[in-house]
Amino acid sequence: MSHSDSSQSESENVGIAYVDQCYGDKTVNKPDRLSALPDHLLLHIFSSFQMKDVIITGVLSKRWHLLWTSAHNLCFNHSLESNRDVTEFIKSIDDTLILSKPSKLKKFSIEFLYRNNQFVDNVNNWMIFVTIKSVEGLDLNLMRGSKEGYSLPQLMYSNVRLHKLKLSNCNLVPKEGINWPVLRVLSLCVKKLVIWGYWHQEDADSDDDDDDDKELTIWARNVTLLEISGWFHKKIPVLQNVQALVDAKLYFFEFRTNQKMLNDLLASLGHVEKLSIGPWCLQV
Template sequence: MSHSDSSNSSQSKSENVETAYVDQCYGDKRRKMDSKPDRLSALSDHLLLHILSSFEMKDVIRTGVLSKRWRLLWTSAHNLSFTHSPESNRDVTEFIKSIDDTLILSKPSKLNKFSVEFFYIDDQFVDHVNRWMTFVTIKSVEVLDLNLMGGFDEGYSLPQLMYSNVCLRKLKLSNCNLVPKEGINWPALRVLSMWYAKLSLEVVDSICSGCTGLESLKFHTCFGVPGFHINSKSVKKLVIGGYWHQEDEDSDDDDDEYKELTIWARNVTSLEINGCFHKKILVLQNVQALVDAKLYYLEFRTNQKMLNKLKRRE
């Protein structure tokens, strides 16, 4: 067999796999509509893909019933979004497999966004998520939203290949921990949001030093640090949305004793504090650059001069 014949054979096999996957998703409905004329066929691929970019991936694939042109167009989508709720009748294992299958068929060399939300339990799917992160790296994804719903005991740890990435612009992590062995290098990152993460002073320092273009930093219900020391020159907006209370945190202390949680952010101009902090008294230090402050938590301390300055700016 010649090289050309071999190439054509491989392409044919790939098309057969794609068609089989589409058939599995919406079956005979596609064939019934193939014979009907449609206005969608007049639209350009660029416009069709722009429309698809706002859909969940399961809905994107189903659009193949609308037009012949849409049948496999979804494989060229630049935004991939997958959601599975605990209330869903769909088995989570089936959901995981559908993501794996979709990523295999994804054609673009570069993606704008990759978003996944599902209930992550006991590292059962860690190998799959690791493969997705490899995919994110290879495809130069710019916006990553990894929402792994679950408990606070362990969470998912990003693999080491993720800590050097020059493409990420926006990153949202839920129930994911950062454990960089050789620091963080995210020069293009502008927005970082972390939910339900175990932090350390070293990790926060790595974020500040390794994200030289970071403008907005958000920690929601995180834990593990005595305070937030933000020494970044670029971060201008800081949001602290609560602090997760660990059951053994106050085991050796008097029940009525309150602990301090310091916030040191010399270059931050916009600060927002909200949520539950349990037995934490927030201590604001070196926040004289603030222009806008929204403090929805009453138990905080700062020096009188700084407090007067904040009041004058309200």
């Protein structure tokens, strides 16, 4: 086979781990262009895949066989249309987490139909994994198959690594408050949202009134009942996209007398059928 034929063959077989090029009686194994990529770039490409697809890539090359165990993004999805048994899906997650090598993960995402607390122990173990691996972004979408829903374990309410948290069909009932010091985005797919105050020790210790991050934005597209109570130290509650609200209760206190803030808040609630306000709001 001529050199030009060899180049054409290599181009046509980029997705194959190795291409055999024959020169006379001698055969040479030459890696294709994908196999020549550095590990960090391959892992970046893998980060946009579901884990089942990432693991499948291991059949393309011996070098890739266990490369997926170094992935920093773990994403699992079991759709309602899937022919795969959900029990097998749960087991595949458990097996994958055992082999995960990084000490820190950027993203951990799971979506499947959660039924009658059947897999509560598995999900609890995943939350332990999230804590141990210092996961920065957690997306736990437990599609509704149970009236009770999944109750987030208490260890998750004190997580100093979470930057982004998205929960669906989960109950949040912290016993001793919440400590998410670096959390920037919280997304909850719920119908009822009750917020019992906001307190951050750094805010309490600071006398800086020029803080650019004074707002606590509550984006509640699906919430029908909202209650805001307690103290909001140096944070102004701001409501966005709350058209679904039917019942709203404002029983909170703000350390400053802020009439504009309250006016803006009430304007956001002008459409609700039932509005209850506490003594601080009445005074302002």
